[in-house]
Amino acid sequence: MSALVWLLIPVAGAVVAAVWSTWATRRSNGARGVRDSAGVEGYEAFRAAMERAPADG
Template identity: 60%
Template sequence: MGALLWLLIPVLAALAAMLWSTWAQRNRRSGGDIAELAGYERFRAAMEREHSGSDLV
């Protein structure tokens, strides 16, 4: 009976690891990505305006 109790410890640890990994890989909302892409687009537009009159490549 004592051996079964010792075997229970790694089994419970494996179950806890499975639950944690499922929780860690859950889908999160990606609302922040849209704002970041808009900011990057504004940055690109500003860089093109700044260098549009330059003859340097």
């Protein structure tokens, strides 16, 4: 019986790790959740601004 308890410990750890990784990598619509398209659009705007000639000469 004690062997089953020792086997249950890593199994329970794997289940907890799977639940945590699913929760940690979820997509949210709040302040933390930035969609990929918004990030790409921001990068494109930044790159376009950096490629322009300086305004003061």
